[in-house]
Amino acid sequence: MNEIAPSKLIVEALVFASSEPVLEAEIQASLADGAIARDILEELQRDYAGRGVRLECCNKCWAFRTAPELATALRKFDRRPRRLTRAALEMLAIIAYQQPVTRAEIEALRGVSISRGTLDNLVDAGWVIPRGRRDTPGQPVTWVTTTAFLDHFGLASLDDLPRLDELEGAALFKPSVAR
Amino acid sequence: MNEIAPSKLIVEALVFASSEPVLEAEIQASLADGAIARDILEELQRDYAGRGVRLECCNKCWAFRTAPELATALRKFDRRPRRLTRAALEMLAIIAYQQPVTRAEIEALRGVSISRGTLDNLVDAGWVIPRGRRDTPGQPVTWVTTTAFLDHFGLASLDDLPRLDELEGAALFKPSVAR
Amino acid sequence: MEDQVEARFVVDLEGFEGPLDLLLELARTHKVDLARISILDLAEQFLAYLKNAQQLELRLASEYLVMAAWLAYLKSQLLLPPLERDEPDAEAVAEELAARLRRLDALRRAGEALLEQPKLHEDRFVRGAPEAVPVVRHGEIRVDLAELLRAYARVVTARSDVTVYLPPRKLDSVEAALARLSLQLANQDWSDLLRYLPEILRDDVHRRSAIASNFVAGLELARQGRLEIRQDNPFGPIMVRQL
DSSP: OOOOOOHHHHHHHHHHSSSSSSSHHHHHHHHHOOOOOOHHHHHHHHHHTTEEEEEETTTEEEEEEEEEGGGGGGSSSSOOOOOOOHHHHHHHHHHHHHHHEEEEHHHHHTOOOOHHHHHHHHTTTSSSSEEEEEESOOOEEEEOOOHHHHHTOOOGGGGGOOOGGGGGOOOOOOOOOOO | OOOHHHHHHHHOOOOOOOOOEHHHHHHTSSOOOOHHHHHHHHHHHHHHTTTSEEEEEETTEEEEEOOGGTTTTTTTOOOOOOOHHHHHHHHHHHHHHHOEHHHHHHHHHTTOOOHHHHHHHHTTSSSSSEEOSSTTTTTEEEEEEEEEHHTTOOSSSSSGOOOOOHHHHHHHOOOOOOO | OOOHHHHTTOOGGGSHHHHHHHHHHHHHTOOOOOOEEEHHHHHHHHHHHHHHHHHHOOOHHHHHHHHHHHHHHHHHHHOGGGGGGGGGGHHHHHHHHHHHHHHHHHHHHHHHHHHHHHOOOTTOOOOOSOOOOOEEOOOBBOOOOHHHHHHHHHHHHHHHTTTOOOOOOOOOHHHHHHHHHHHHHOOSSSSGGGGSSSSOOOOOHHHHHHHHHHHHHHHHHHHHHHHEESSTTSSOEEEEOOO
């Protein structure tokens, strides 16, 4: 067996040690000059493909996670299912697909006002955060999804969201949305 | 690459996801008939030998651990900008205005003692250095600011620091209301 | 029997997130192809649904009533031949509503698709026993001159907050001066107010306080009509005489 390069060992251990996704930049920072974190991570990802544990990448963050197809075999583990109300799920989907999006835009889409708690729940779960403001009167805050959202739903990036033809090219919001 | 036996996948994921070392008997219980936990675990142990992560066994309990020889190499480098603590900021300000000044004099001015780390932070930043000693009993070291300090704050010289009366004019100086 | 009849007509508006949601649900349950949705049919269903709800005296949120009124109007416009319409573009308005419903439906299905994903802590598990990795913080320190100056101002201000105890000074009181004047003025002709200072004056402050007290006491006695007081010229001696 060939000896594994020290930088690869360090990357593997660094990501493995954490239960949270580790920033690629942080991994790069702990490597000696010349070693490229991305290359090593992708190599590791190939090493772990087909194993019980996978190296997942989401939003330039990396984490080891058990293989999704083992879900039933791992039933004994504490499940922490988050029950989402229909309103919250719809709101999450809107933010995921339309980000950055303001509260008023979400309300316009759903045709109903949003109860305070619905947004709070999504923020508490760590799935959405405010980022920036819309350059319209009142300068409302816009909302985006987080890395934790991608991690939770096993998405490598927002591009992995299921495609919706209905949303393709459709100007969801009237010209009131200035960017 | 050969496909890995499902029971091996399960054992790997099970040990990975467990917060405590897992009893061999417990692993055996979660396997289908015919599979022997011990054999699988030892096979996994060989798979992980020489990697950044090891499968360790102690007292018939199994757990993944990062390789011990990496302990010193495993560091996370946090390059996010830091802020100075209030104590450090006040200390820096006192040194800037009162230099050369001893630690005891700074403590007398702030009315509280200074933790070692506070001064270390300023030294690490390259903003203050010890220079000379006070000609008093114990001959304490006196502290001064550096050129790096001037550079960081965009000052040509220490004379560029506003005087106290100028601070008052700038509304930075808010005398507290008599209580 | 009656219970059964009512049960058949239970309209649960609680479950709906506003009129659009109800419209969408109606479209779905009636297997309407959202791509070829007939707003006319849907409007009728919506109005029937609300009518039913009103017969059961359910309280309807105003937004449902607004939607009902709007749909009723849209329906009437759609039924009229184009020439007699108030609004020429009823079809366009209907199409816009249909498009909104399609979008909402798409987003709802997107949400449902999200739930199909292998979720963390349910289908995928994290490392159960994370290991602490030492963190070396070496980011640039971010602080500007204004913060530095504010900090210095804070230190200096805090220092000036110190409570200062001054030893109480022994001053000559007005009461003492009143007693002095009342006693010593008896049977005296015009005389200088300053003649009646205490015999022992510790220092200049004590002396000045005695002069002030004498003056105040003099004014008080004059007010009571027990004393005459005069000053012939500015800064001249103040003369007093008992009445």
